[in-house]
Amino acid sequence: MDFTPEKILLIQFRQIGDVLLSAPAAEVLKANFPGAKIDFLTQAPSNQALERNPAIDEVLIYENGKPLKWLFEIRRRRYDLVIDLMSNPRSAFVTAISGARIKAGPAYTYSAWAYNLKLKLGSGQREYNPFFKIDLLSQLGLTRVFYPYPKCYPADEDLAWAQAAARDLRKADDHRPSGGGTKDEDRKLIAFSPASRRITRQWPAEHYARLAALVVQKTKAAVLVLWGPGEKALAESIVRMAAEPGVMLSPETATLSKLSALLKQTELLVANCNGAKHIAQASGIPTLGVYGSSRPESWTPPDDPQHQVVRNYGLACIACQKSDCAQALKCLKELAPETVFAKLEHMLGRAALK
Structure with a gap:
C-alpha cells in the first residue's frame, strides 16, 4: 500500500x-x-x-x-x-x-x-x-506487526457493581460448616457459562450440574452460574439439578461491561465455545473451554496455560464445525463431568483447593 x-x-x-x-x-x-x-x-x-x-x-x-x-x-x-x-x-x-x-x-x-x-x-x-x-x-505493508490479545474495558460503575455483587454472593455461600478454614470473603468463585447459540457447542445442562456439584463437594470453591438475556431458565435448571448450596445463580449480566466486570471477580470460567469465554479471556480471567464441533485452535489463545481446552478426543468427527449432528452429539454427551473436573482441578491447583 x-x-x-x-x-x-x-x-x-x-x-x-x-x-x-x-x-x-x-x-x-x-x-x-x-x-x-x-x-x-x-x-x-x-x-x-x-x-x-x-x-x-x-x-x-x-x-x-x-x-x-x-x-x-x-x-x-x-x-x-x-x-x-x-x-x-x-x-x-x-x-x-x-x-x-x-x-x-x-x-x-x-x-x-x-x-x-x-x-x-x-x-x-x-x-x-x-x-x-x-x-x-x-x-x-505495515511497518509494525504485533499480536495483542483482545481486551475488555468495563465501565467504572459496573466494576463497582460487580465487587458488591461478588461480596454478597460470598456471604450467601454457606455450603461449608463454620471453621472450615476459608473465610467467606476469601471464597474462590468459579464461573460457568453454559449457554450457546448452537446445539453442537452446548455441553448438556445435566453435565454442568454434575460438574458444579463436584466443585463444591471436593474443593473450597463455590460455583456461579452466569446468565444473560434469554438464558435464565437454563442457568436455574443447572443450579436446581446441582442441589448444592454452593452452586449459585449469578445476577443478570445484561451487558458485556457487566459480564466482564463480574468475571473479574472470579477465579476461572468454564464455558462452551461462546462469547462469554472470549470476554473472560479479554478480561484477564483463565478459561476452560468445553469443545464439541468447533476448533479450539481458532478460538483459544495459543500456548497459554491460563486458557485450556477439554473435548472428546476419541471421536473421528470431533471439530466437525457443523451446526447440526448426525452422531447424536456424542462429542458433548459422552464428555464426562469427571473428565472436565480433572482438568479444572489441575488448572486451579489441588493444594490451593483442599
Whole structure:
C-alpha cells in the first residue's frame, strides 16, 4: 500500500465474540497509522465489544432494513481504507460501495469481487482468530506487526457493581460448616457459562450440574452460574439439578461491561465455545473451554496455560464445525463431568483447593 490513510473503516457486523476478537486489528492499525481516524462498523449488541476501546475513534451501528441510509453514510465519510473483516455478502457489498481508495478483504471466492486489495489466504497464517486477522492486515505493508490479545474495558460503575455483587454472593455461600478454614470473603468463585447459540457447542445442562456439584463437594470453591438475556431458565435448571448450596445463580449480566466486570471477580470460567469465554479471556480471567464441533485452535489463545481446552478426543468427527449432528452429539454427551473436573482441578491447583 503506497499511501498513508487518514480515515480507516473496519467492518465486522456480528457476533459479539467475533467483534471482540476483531478489535486487536484496530490496535495494530492505530500503531501503524497514529494520525488516522479508525472507525468500526458493526451491529447491536455487538457494539458493546468495542466500548471504551482506545484504538477505535467511533463505533457505527448498522441498522437492518436501511441499506440506502448506510450506502450514503459510508460514502459521505470518505474513508481512504475500508477493511472487511467479516467477508460475507452484506459486508462485501458495503465495502464495494464505500468509495474508498483501498477496499481490502480476504480473498474468498464468494466475496473477492468487492475488493481491489485481495488479502491472500495461506498456510503461514496463525489460526487463532485475532492473530489470523492481523496476519491478513500485514499484507497492507505495515511497518509494525504485533499480536495483542483482545481486551475488555468495563465501565467504572459496573466494576463497582460487580465487587458488591461478588461480596454478597460470598456471604450467601454457606455450603461449608463454620471453621472450615476459608473465610467467606476469601471464597474462590468459579464461573460457568453454559449457554450457546448452537446445539453442537452446548455441553448438556445435566453435565454442568454434575460438574458444579463436584466443585463444591471436593474443593473450597463455590460455583456461579452466569446468565444473560434469554438464558435464565437454563442457568436455574443447572443450579436446581446441582442441589448444592454452593452452586449459585449469578445476577443478570445484561451487558458485556457487566459480564466482564463480574468475571473479574472470579477465579476461572468454564464455558462452551461462546462469547462469554472470549470476554473472560479479554478480561484477564483463565478459561476452560468445553469443545464439541468447533476448533479450539481458532478460538483459544495459543500456548497459554491460563486458557485450556477439554473435548472428546476419541471421536473421528470431533471439530466437525457443523451446526447440526448426525452422531447424536456424542462429542458433548459422552464428555464426562469427571473428565472436565480433572482438568479444572489441575488448572486451579489441588493444594490451593483442599
